[in-house]
Amino acid sequence: MDARSIIAKLRREEVPSSEELYWFAQGLADGSVSDAQAGAFAMAVCMGGLGSKGRADLTIAMRDSGDVLSWDVDGPVIDKHSTGGVGDCVSLLLAPALAECGAYVPMISGRGLGHTGGTLDKLEAIPGVSTQIGQDRLQQVLRDTGAAIVGATGQIAPADRRLYAVRDVTATVESLDLITASILSKKLAVSPDALVLDVKAGSGAFMKTVEAARDLAKALTETANAAGCRTSAVITDMSQPLAPALGNALEVAEVMKVLTSGNISPLVEISAELGGVLLVDAGLCDTLEEGRTRIAKIIRDGKAAERFGRMMAAVGGPVQFVDNWARFLPEANVIQEVSAPCGGYIAAFDGEALGLTVVSLGGGRQVESDIIDPAVGISGLLRLGCRVAKGEPIAVVHAAREDVARRAEAGILASVTISDTPVEVPDLVHERITA
Template sequence: MDARAIIARLRRGETPAVDELSWFAEGLADNSVSDAQAGAFAMAVCMRGLNSVGRAALTLAMRDSGDVLSWDLDGPVIDKHSTGGVGDCVSLVLAPALAECGAFVPMISGRGLGHTGGTLDKMEAIPGVTTQVGPKRLAHVVSEVGAAIVGATARIAPADKRLYAIRDVTATVESLDLITASILSKKLAAAPDALVLDVKLGSGAFMKTQEEARALACALVETANAAGCRTSALITDMSQPLAPSLGNALEVAEVMRVLTQGRENPLAVLAAELGGVLLADAGLSDTAEEGSARLADVIRDGRAAERFGRMLVAVGGPLHFVESWPRFLPEANVIQEVVAREDGYVVAMDGEALGLAVVELGGGRQVESDVVDPSVGMSGVVRLGDKVDKGAPLAVIHAAREDAARRADLAIRSAITLGPEPIPAPNLVHERISA
């Protein structure tokens, strides 16, 4: 086959055959396709698009460019993926809760991207935890504990890794077809029986409008189901941070308050909502509502916390983390409040700006080689609709240095808008998309 002919077909608006897309994906993985050809391919897909058959074929070709896991377990293998937001630490609550309900959860996760936090960075804020494990170790942990949150090895969807780097420098990141293939090639490589997708919508998400979020959710659900994985999606709100804390150790602290104190907040509610859909799709509950209720119970009564502790120990974490988690998490050198300069109600929040403020503090990466400081970020962030009195805190900054804290103060004030009248709290879940 010839890369030039495949690119030319795409340029004309035609969809290449399944075997052509498989050949091109193999070429991406083994470098027989050049960077120039990969860039031209990405641009042609971005400009002309693929039909649903071509999108599914590209997804499976990229999945099959590397290892595809297999399982021999006495229950369904299920997983969840979020398109990214701020204060989004659902995975750390959900994975152990699902395991407690009889599922097996090999959650292959990622690091922070842009203004959004990364699940692996949050896990690694816990001393001793390693998220880079091989397939045999992953299989052992999932079999013994029921859940593991780990990073992808170099052999998981290598075609996607190559194409993603090309997209980043060729202004083709926003292609719906390429986003779909990128997300699902990695998730389907874990061979789940069921998958739920948390598609974020709002100021703290990559998708800012209902139309964008729905288009992505529909493409993901259609493609994953065509690939043989029972999949649903929830479009969920990201017009404000999900948890009241942003930053790796600070978000772990919020997770532990949910798991050990039964704290009822949007983080706990969304974990149960997403998990309920998964349990129903996997046949572990009759309805999503029944599944959500089961998950809420295991989160509230401490069973999910116990499972989380076992999961941590299995990947190198401390033995008694659940019982005494505050002493294990790193603390920032500078902690100071951002106080309101006037009375008012919180009427708008720029979630992306808040996320970038955490990155600027050192809690994320501006370039791939940056070392993340797990202790920095912000906590106690107000929520939409809150009444704030003059002098009351809008948030609490956790910084390594005074100058960084001053810059974060300005960023937080700019990102939070106060008005004279209250606004209704947004719905946490906007829409469910099923096959």
């Protein structure tokens, strides 16, 4: 086999065999496939597609380009993946809640991408936390605490890391086949017994419409199930930030408020929905309603908070973090309110613009080498449908300097629409796509 013949096959709109895709993925991983060949492959897939079987074959080949983990635990191994949004810190609630239900949750997560925040960046706002640990340490943390949220090692799906970098500079990021293979090659390398996919739709998501999110959700679930992992998807709303805070330490603070107060919030509602689906698929609950109720109760009664504290201590965080979280999290130098320019109802958010405002504050990366300021961001953001009077606060900016705060204030005001009349607030859960 050789790369040219595989690319030529794709150019003729023929789908390569599973053996050919396996060979190509190995070539991406070991460098025997050149950047030019990788780019041509990505463009050919983007233009012609692979179909359901080819998509599954590529996903499995990319998964098998590196280590595929196995676990010695006494319960089901389950996982969750979000396609990305703003104010989305669900993993920090859901992982410990699932562990309390008897599951094991080795969650391989990522860093901020574009306007969306990264779970690893959020956790690293907690002093001492290290999200890059070796596989032996990961095994031990999982056995001890039931859940671990960590970054991928260089040995997990190396073909994806190579192909993703090429896609980014060849205008092929949008390919449904390549998106699916990229997401699932890493998730399936963790060998979960069940997986739930939180596919976001709305202004703060990569998929702006429910229709586009549905196409992605179907591709992901079909492919993951074809690869042997029981997988369901939930299409959830991202027309507004999920939490009232955007930014790493600020989102951790929101999580801790929920975990330690027992209050119900959109974060709990989404966690219960995703967790309920997972518990049913993993055989830990009989019905979705039973699973939802169980997850919500564990979050409300403080058991998830205690488990989260153990998880953080196991990866270097403060032992007493849950009891004193406000003392440990960093604070920005400048904290100022953003006032409503007129009265009315919060009618719409440009979620992507809000996320980019946080990036401009230093809470995300514009280039890979940027160093994140964990303290900056936006808090106190009102939700859709809220009534506000002129001059009342609609958000609070947390910045390193006053000039940066002023620019962020302008960005927030440009991202929020205030209407004279009430608006219909969309449901948090649009639909479920089951195996």
